[in-house]
Amino acid sequence: MQRIICPERDDWRATAESAGFDFHTIDGERYWDERAYYAFTLNEIERRIETPTGEINAMCLELVARTIDDEKYLRRLKIPEAFWPLLSESWRRHDASLYGRLDLSYDGWSPAKLLEYNADTPTSIFEAAVFQWTWLEQAMERNIIPKRAYQCNSIHERRIDAWKKHAGAKHLHLAGMTDNTEDAGTLAYLQDTASQAGLKTTLMDIKDVGLESGGRFVDLDDSEIELAFKLYPWEWMFQDAFGAKLATAPTRWIEPPWKAILSNKGILPLLWEMFPKHPNLLPAYFEDDPKAAMLGSSFVRKPLYSREGANVTLISAGSTLMEQQGPYGAEGFIRQAFAPLPSISDQYAVLGSWLVDHTPCGLSIREDENPITGNTSRFVPHAIV
């Protein structure tokens, strides 16, 4: 893995905006950043990224199978008891998972290490699947990168195939917080992939979901929501007023309820317990576990529920090195061994390894001067050269 400085396309902003990629700049700062790219060999992608991604995903599925009926594990993850049947029924029905993103620490030499699994509501998929690919094509045409470069990126095609495979002929509703630019963009992109798969779709705000007296969820036309993609975390749905109706409503959800297990950072200590010393895992423990002391005085403290690095703290030699503010932490914390991110040109990089329908199929890289990757960490493209 190399970080290679390169000229940016003069017209990339116009290109982004013509594609509806409005959040290329956030609060006046670049979110999309093509002043450099990360270069890999195909062998590196296959052996160091894709193979571990598939292996970690398999371990995660094994963890779900073990957790789904294990009261002790469910309690450790702080999943409310009222929703245990919802999770287990969705698992037994084999409700489909269409996508997820593993965040990995990878320095180019050591085995990639799992930092966390964005299993429920991963975003940055449009820029990973589409705009990064557009960059690759134009960068080759303009001699910015080698002519015969390639990219680890079949997210878009696999996502369309996954819709065809799992959604059938159902009408798909997509719901999320549409007043958030990034979430709205993600929903619009996924709606487009569903349309390309031949589905009839309706995009709506999550707050517009209706509940009729018979217990069915409906849209603004009062039509039943039979199949819904939600860009809204399960743990929030559990807390919302309609949460109590999830178990009895006939709506099928993507991502499915059993993904609530994998989006919980409590899986990190559970994976370490099930697969100790696995080369792609970091030692991790629940904070109240006496074994957490084995990590010593340097570790990363993460809330069970957290997104975009919020409430994550880096502790080094007993002192707080870095802390990201946020609203999470009420459910408790885990501690994970400190795996310093590679720092190249004073930039810390996290690799996002995408899975669609359980197949590793794409790579995205977020970069920051801060060692905790957050909501505004820049998206930097990659190429296989």
Place this chain on the structure above:
Amino acid sequence: MGTLAVGGGAYALMPRENCERPPNVAQPSLLQGNTECQPRGSSSSGGSSGGRSYFSGGSSSSQSGSGTSDSGASHIARGGFGSFGHAFGFSGG
């Protein structure tokens, strides 16, 4: 580690199955309702695809509403999802 530059050893590699982007897939966009897209170029190592419209159209719709009302006539309550999330601002990760 310092910044590294491309050396003369850069060489082309064929894509593997998982990475490979198959040809003739429509170009997506976030702009709903467009009927045309830019023609796609070709990846020298992965085949090529011609330009085609990205958006199938006609089967997609968006809905918007107040989100907090009850419909007395049809006994439909709304606003039961989203309240927890709006305290956070974004849902993705």
